[in-house]
Amino acid sequence: xxxxxEQPPVDLREPAGWRRTKNNVATVLMWVAFVAVLVxxxxxxxxxxxxxxxxxxGQFLTSSIPPNIMPANFGGMGPAIVxxxxxxxxxxxxxxxxxxxxAIYINEYGGNRVLARxxxxxxxxxxxxxxxxxxxxxxxxxxxxxxxxGLAGAFALACLMLPLVIRSSYEMLRLVPDSLxxxxxALGATKARVTLTVVLPAAIGGIVSGSLxxxxxxxxxxxxxxxxxxxxxxTNTNVFSGPDTALPNQIFANATQPYVGAQARxxxxxxxLIAIAFIFMIAARISTARFARYSR
Amino acid sequence: MDQPEEHVVKTELPKPAAxxxxxxxxxxxxxxxxxxxxxxxSIYYGTFRAVTDVSLDIHENxxxxxxGPSGCGKTTVLRTLNRMNDLIPGARVDGDVHYRGASLYASxxxxxxxxxxxxxxxxxxxxxxxxxxxxVAYGPKINGTRNKAALDEIVERSLRxxxxxxxxxxxxxxxxxxxxxxxxxxLCIARTxxxxxxVVLMDEPCSALDPIATGRIEDLMQEIKSRYTIVIVTHNMxxxxxVSDRTAFYSVLRDEKSDVRTGVLVEYGxxxxxxxxPQDSRTQAYVTGRMG
Numbered sequence: 001x002x003x004x005x006e007q008p009p010v011d012l013r014e015p016a017g018w019r020r021t022k023n024n025v026a027t028v029l030m031w032v033a034f035v036a037v038l039v040x041x042x043x044x045x046x047x048x049x050x051x052x053x054x055x056x057x058g059q060f061l062t063s064s065i066p067p068n069i070m071p072a073n074f075g076g077m078g079p080a081i082v083x084x085x086x087x088x089x090x091x092x093x094x095x096x097x098x099x100x101x102x103a104i105y106i107n108e109y110g111g112n113r114v115l116a117r118x119x120x121x122x123x124x125x126x127x128x129x130x131x132x133x134x135x136x137x138x139x140x141x142x143x144x145x146x147x148x149x150g151l152a153g154a155f156a157l158a159c160l161m162l163p164l165v166i167r168s169s170y171e172m173l174r175l176v177p178d179s180l181x182x183x184x185x186a187l188g189a190t191k192a193r194v195t196l197t198v199v200l201p202a203a204i205g206g207i208v209s210g211s212l213x214x215x216x217x218x219x220x221x222x223x224x225x226x227x228x229x230x231x232x233x234x235t236n237t238n239v240f241s242g243p244d245t246a247l248p249n250q251i252f253a254n255a256t257q258p259y260v261g262a263q264a265r266x267x268x269x270x271x272x273l274i275a276i277a278f279i280f281m282i283a284a285r286i287s288t289a290r291f292a293r294y295s296r
Numbered sequence: 297m298d299q300p301e302e303h304v305v306k307t308e309l310p311k312p313a314a315x316x317x318x319x320x321x322x323x324x325x326x327x328x329x330x331x332x333x334x335x336x337x338s339i340y341y342g343t344f345r346a347v348t349d350v351s352l353d354i355h356e357n358x359x360x361x362x363x364g365p366s367g368c369g370k371t372t373v374l375r376t377l378n379r380m381n382d383l384i385p386g387a388r389v390d391g392d393v394h395y396r397g398a399s400l401y402a403s404x405x406x407x408x409x410x411x412x413x414x415x416x417x418x419x420x421x422x423x424x425x426x427x428x429x430x431x432v433a434y435g436p437k438i439n440g441t442r443n444k445a446a447l448d449e450i451v452e453r454s455l456r457x458x459x460x461x462x463x464x465x466x467x468x469x470x471x472x473x474x475x476x477x478x479x480x481x482x483l484c485i486a487r488t489x490x491x492x493x494x495v496v497l498m499d500e501p502c503s504a505l506d507p508i509a510t511g512r513i514e515d516l517m518q519e520i521k522s523r524y525t526i527v528i529v530t531h532n533m534x535x536x537x538x539v540s541d542r543t544a545f546y547s548v549l550r551d552e553k554s555d556v557r558t559g560v561l562v563e564y565g566x567x568x569x570x571x572x573x574p575q576d577s578r579t580q581a582y583v584t585g586r587m588g
Contacts, residue, residue: 111385179422183484185383187435187491188412197438202425 048270055268065233065250065265068257072264079235080269083246084276086239087150087229088219091157096211099165103207106166107173108195120170126163134159135224148230150239153246156224161214168210172203205291209284216280220273222248247273329397331356331495331525332377337391339372341384346372347559349391352544359517359526361536361567364546365582369559370529373546374497376400377527378414379407396494412439415493419500421480423472423487428464431472431483435491450490458486459516478509485516489524496520498528502535514539533583536567543570545579 014020059076066075102119110116138156146152176199184194200207230243231253247269254266330353339347347369354360354377362370372381379400381387393400400410423431432451433441441447451468455461460482464475472483481501488496498517502510517526517539530536536543544564550557563570563579574580 177422179418179420180424182380182383182416182418183422183424183487184434184438185407186378186380186411186416186418187438187487188408189438190408193438197434198424 051267052271055264060268068259068262071261077269080245080247080250083244087153090154092215095158095161096165099162100169102166103169107170123163123166131160131221132223135227139227148243149241150244153225153229156228157218161218164214165211169207172206176202205288208287212280212284216277219277222252225249333394335392340388342386345558350561352564356525358541359539361540361543362529363536368546368548370546371499374529379410382407413493414495415488416497417484417488417501419503421484423480423483427469428472429468432486432490454486454490457489458482478505495525500529537571540567543567547578
């Protein structure tokens with residue numbers, strides 16, 4: 001039996017040439033894109049945190065808004081925080097149920113019906129409407145008749161959230177495989193049962209996180225609130241009537257002031273707003289993970 | 297693929313093979329009425345006629361197998377038996393399907409009520425993204441059983457019937473999606489049995505399973521046969537010979553001029569007769585492996 005000659009190992013590396021060059025170029029481009037995205041984000045966060053953090057304190061989060069001329073570390077943003085939370089919550093209560101029901105109609109019941117296609121198309125159009133136009137719209141049909149209020153602001157924010165909720169919920173419902181619907185039908189379920197007990201539970205994680213992302217986005221909207229809630233310094237606990245205030249409005253108002261103290265409070269408000277939006281994002285993540293308990 | 301001469305029709309589609317007298321030698325006598333009685337059933341998807349002129353009886357406590365090449369309409373006929381085709385837009389049924397004396401497609405018949413009696417197991421295991429317990433309890437729950445003790449009992453009985461109880465009894469609250477393919481398919485069978493249907497329709501239930509899991513499901517079918525009437529679509533002819541009492545062979549008819557294809561029932565008889573003494577040359581070609 002002949003002894004096998006010692007052979008060098010096979011070279012399994014990508015051979016040098018055009019293909020390896022393309023690979024290297026693409027890798028570099030991806031890193032450049034990654035850094036290009038990260039740099040502005042990093043600067044924004046750095047600026048807001050470095051300028052806003054000194055203002056943040058228990059007193060800042062609860063105290064009323066002082067006159068602009070007062071120095072930094074005096075007063076706080078309590079009324080604006082209360083206003084933002086109230087108005088956002090109210091708009092979520094209005095937009096999320098309607099949006100989810102609309103998405104259920106489009107995906108489960110509408111089929112190719114004209115109404116379903118109109119709703120889907122209108123939702124897409126609404127996504128493209130500038131937020132300031134939403135504010136003007138609510139100003140014209142509501143504020144001119146009933147005056148400024150948190151409720152009017154909530155209407156405007158709900159108009160902004162609605163298409164986002166419809167779109168994200170629709171996409172989630174569409175991902176539910178038909179085989180699950182068929183399994184339910186084959187057990188004698190009615191359409192409503194199939195939707196409520198199989199389709200909605202299977203999609204709920206995505207629907208909740210999509211809705212929370214829509215809320216997070218609406219929290220930061222300024223333009224629609226300027227026309228609808230006015231901007232006041234005092235706490236208005238009644239969200240349904242009287243001029244109100246919110247964090248984005250205060251950031252806008254304070255940023256246009258020449259006083260150092262007012263500007264510092266503005267930065268503090270900006271940091272607070274980012275934190276609130278961030279909390280919604282985290283909640284969205286947690287809800288996705290939580291509802292996915294049975295999906296693997 | 298060469299189409300045998302018999303597959304080409306010039307103008308008019310022929311009637312399915314007549315039930316000739318020799319068939320009687322192989323089939324046991326039936327005194328009770330059949331569970332299903334289909335007469336001249338044609339099924340359309342939009343303008344496409346998927347199945348043409350199918351007539352057959354399906355008998356109680358038997359396993360009836362539908363075999364035939366792809367596209368011959370086996371699954372379409374199966375889904376007609378519990379009105380699952382209603383879910384496909386444009387699907388339409390011509391002719392008459394009787395189930396225990398009632399016409400399935402008469403006006404006023406609720407597909408929901410039909411499907412409560414006639415359950416279905418699908419080709420791909422499709423457990424709900426719920427716990428194993430909730431998967432089985434789902435059917436009884438939507439049909440009105442709320443009592444926890446009653447549900448517990450139904451879940452255990454159904455899982456035992458599906459030969460899955462011993463494997464999952466300690467993890468009933470774990471996701472049904474965490475089971476292997478064979479276990480998931482037995483879970484789907486348990487889910488179907490939990491509503492105590494009269495008939496179980498099975499659409500290629502073993503096509504995604506390995507031979508061992510397939511064997512378990514075939515054993516299971518034999519065990520539950522005394523309580524249920526089973527109709528199974530299968531691509532596996534050995535499976536048909538192993539499990540079924542009767543076999544229906546479907547094939548595709550192609551019109552030479554227009555190239556329009558449609559499924560027809562070629563021959564229906566006892567499984568022994570279909571495989572050992574087929575009356576139609578197409579059946580013979582198929583069961584001996586020369587076609588399809």
